[in-house]
Amino acid sequence: MSERSKAVVARKVSKHYGEGNTYVRALGETDFELLSGEVIALLGPSGSGKSTLLTILGLINEPDGGDLEIGGQVVIRDGEFVGNTNRVRRRELGFVFQRSNLIPFLTAEENVRLVLELDGVGQRIARQRSREMLETLGVGDRGAHYPVELSGGQQQRVAIARALIHEPALVLADEPTASLDKERGRQVMELFRSAARERGAGVLVVTHDHRSLDLVDRTLEIEDGFLIAEGIAQKPQGGSGE
Amino acid sequence: MNLALRDIRHDLSRFTLTAVGLGLLLTVVLAMTGIYNGIIVDATALPASLQADLWVVQRDTRGPFAELSRLPADLEDRALAVPGVARARSYVAHTIQRELPDGRPLRFTAVGLAWPVDKGESIPLIEGRPLDQAHYEVIVDESLGLQLGERIRLARDMYTVVGVTKGILASAGDAVAFFTRADAQSIQYDQSSEAIRLDREARTQRIRESWLGNDPEFVRFAETATGLIPAIAPAPVSAVMINVAPGASIEMVKQRLATWKDISVYSQEDQNELILGGIVEKTRKQIGLFRALLVVISTILMSLIIYTMTVDKLHSIALLKLLGAKQTVILGMILQEALLLGAIAYTIAIVVGRYAFERFPRRVILENEHLIMLALLVLAISSIASAIGMKKALAADPNEVLAG
Numbered sequence: 194m195s196e197r198s199k200a201v202v203a204r205k206v207s208k209h210y211g212e213g214n215t216y217v218r219a220l221g222e223t224d225f226e227l228l229s230g231e232v233i234a235l236l237g238p239s240g241s242g243k244s245t246l247l248t249i250l251g252l253i254n255e256p257d258g259g260d261l262e263i264g265g266q267v268v269i270r271d272g273e274f275v276g277n278t279n280r281v282r283r284r285e286l287g288f289v290f291q292r293s294n295l296i297p298f299l300t301a302e303e304n305v306r307l308v309l310e311l312d313g314v315g316q317r318i319a320r321q322r323s324r325e326m327l328e329t330l331g332v333g334d335r336g337a338h339y340p341v342e343l344s345g346g347q348q349q350r351v352a353i354a355r356a357l358i359h360e361p362a363l364v365l366a367d368e369p370t371a372s373l374d375k376e377r378g379r380q381v382m383e384l385f386r387s388a389a390r391e392r393g394a395g396v397l398v399v400t401h402d403h404r405s406l407d408l409v410d411r412t413l414e415i416e417d418g419f420l421i422a423e424g425i426a427q428k429p430q431g432g433s434g435e
Numbered sequence: 436m437n438l439a440l441r442d443i444r445h446d447l448s449r450f451t452l453t454a455v456g457l458g459l460l461l462t463v464v465l466a467m468t469g470i471y472n473g474i475i476v477d478a479t480a481l482p483a484s485l486q487a488d489l490w491v492v493q494r495d496t497r498g499p500f501a502e503l504s505r506l507p508a509d510l511e512d513r514a515l516a517v518p519g520v521a522r523a524r525s526y527v528a529h530t531i532q533r534e535l536p537d538g539r540p541l542r543f544t545a546v547g548l549a550w551p552v553d554k555g556e557s558i559p560l561i562e563g564r565p566l567d568q569a570h571y572e573v574i575v576d577e578s579l580g581l582q583l584g585e586r587i588r589l590a591r592d593m594y595t596v597v598g599v600t601k602g603i604l605a606s607a608g609d610a611v612a613f614f615t616r617a618d619a620q621s622i623q624y625d626q627s628s629e630a631i632r633l634d635r636e637a638r639t640q641r642i643r644e645s646w647l648g649n650d651p652e653f654v655r656f657a658e659t660a661t662g663l664i665p666a667i668a669p670a671p672v673s674a675v676m677i678n679v680a681p682g683a684s685i686e687m688v689k690q691r692l693a694t695w696k697d698i699s700v701y702s703q704e705d706q707n708e709l710i711l712g713g714i715v716e717k718t719r720k721q722i723g724l725f726r727a728l729l730v731v732i733s734t735i736l737m738s739l740i741i742y743t744m745t746v747d748k749l750h751s752i753a754l755l756k757l758l759g760a761k762q763t764v765i766l767g768m769i770l771q772e773a774l775l776l777g778a779i780a781y782t783i784a785i786v787v788g789r790y791a792f793e794r795f796p797r798r799v800i801l802e803n804e805h806l807i808m809l810a811l812l813v814l815a816i817s818s819i820a821s822a823i824g825m826k827k828a829l830a831a832d833p834n835e836v837l838a839g
Contacts, residue, residue, distance in 0.1 A: 244837060247837060248834060248837060251757070251833075251837070253757065253833045253834055253837070254834070279759045279760075279761060280759065281759070282757065282758065282759035283758065283759030283760075284759075286759075288757060288758070288836075290836065290837070294750075294754055294836055296751045296754060296755070297445065297748075297751065298438075298441050298442045298444070298445035298446070298748070298751070299436075299438075299441055299445075303436060303441065306436065307436060307758070308758055310436045311755075311758060311759060311760050311761075311764065312759075316436065339445070367837060
């Protein structure tokens, strides 16, 4: 595993909100690594700092201090964004949410294609690649449909297609299976695992759902802003032993 | 991928209805501009068609268009005696509202031409000919809806339409009909037989009761037709139009006439200024204020629409930011939607106006410069409207997406 490149390297990343009486430590100094092709589940109760870590890794909020590399590129140094964060988000990050968060006025295929076109990929190539991605995720026949015309599971697959289409270094997934039944939840987690393996993306899944933890490589537990435990995920019965 | 077009496509009916509403509002703005232009052209069309160099009117009045003016008819002859005057024509005009036998309303301004000096040769005709006889012929504007050769009864006589003009209207927007002066006054002063009889009896009675009644000759005169009484006829005129002789100075003739104590003299330019400054000025201000109000309403409406459209997709905008979309992509989407809305509304205004304005009771005149002005106005409105939406979009926070 150590020979693989690192999708994320976080060093002493910390964050607090408020001052004086309202001071809240959201994230203590945190060191954290995620390898390319690895799927990590981040576990923890509400208010433990999961979302804070996610927004820092997603380059939405600046931390108070610390350094962050994504895909070998320094994006935060001493708590400040370095370079064009928009471009890093376009190229190196993919997002999946609890609700699919597809753009309602775009069709499924356009939602996926958008990510490529935002980064300057030509329309023809972007269309072809997004169709292939939707085919791969089993929703190729739903490309012309608007999000409201898709089931929850189909929407989530389209969202995953959007997160993976540009082959990002890091995919951040926030409770991606929370609104799905067990079977569909497992399907989604399997998609993440295969995407990580086949496309070399590091996947960080924030979840409360313990039903599919056997499909991740590692688990991290966070409490009161600190990573308190790291574990190897349970292997599925009769699994490949990956 | 054009996000603006896709957003519009997704809710096309709302966008279309909004564009239609805004377009109709712009149609009213356009109509106001056109009506104002029409008022100016209408107000000056009649004096322009009569092609007078100078207008002689009652002393200290601004007649005959901006104010009532009364002059003795013989002033025509006095004016002709002034060196440099080639032609003097009396001008009489009054508004008539009647009904045709088929029930159509017939409202027009009757203008009397000084037959035989003026047969209406200077009036621009689109059909027919000038007047050819001293009575019972009329030249009408096409807006009156009468056909060449059509005969209409006015007062006690039948008149035949012998010529048709286009766009010769009075300042109030009524069509103008040209008669000989005698006919115009005959129509103006027409009374029923009973009214004439009562008037004559009243006049005779007044004479009898005064010291004049001691003379039977006066009483006999009072009992005759009004037109035959030398002290009463002829009826006054509104103005006398002067044309100076070739080579003569208009200014010099004007100065000579201005020495007369019973009249005022205006050049054609003076007359236009009096008309525009008097009759049109208040209308201009009123229409100008109305137009300004409509522009403000359009801007507010459009701002509200663009703002609402932006608020409706704030979550999508936050998501776009999270996906790394450049600010220009997001702001461009809002600006494009506003511009497209403005452009469609503008087109609707032009198209609706083209068909609707012809049916307006008053003339609506629009030149290319007015259409360009409206286009620039719509561009400004769209930009202002989009600025409010853009401000909202800039404040959209990608955290909202993660917060669900």
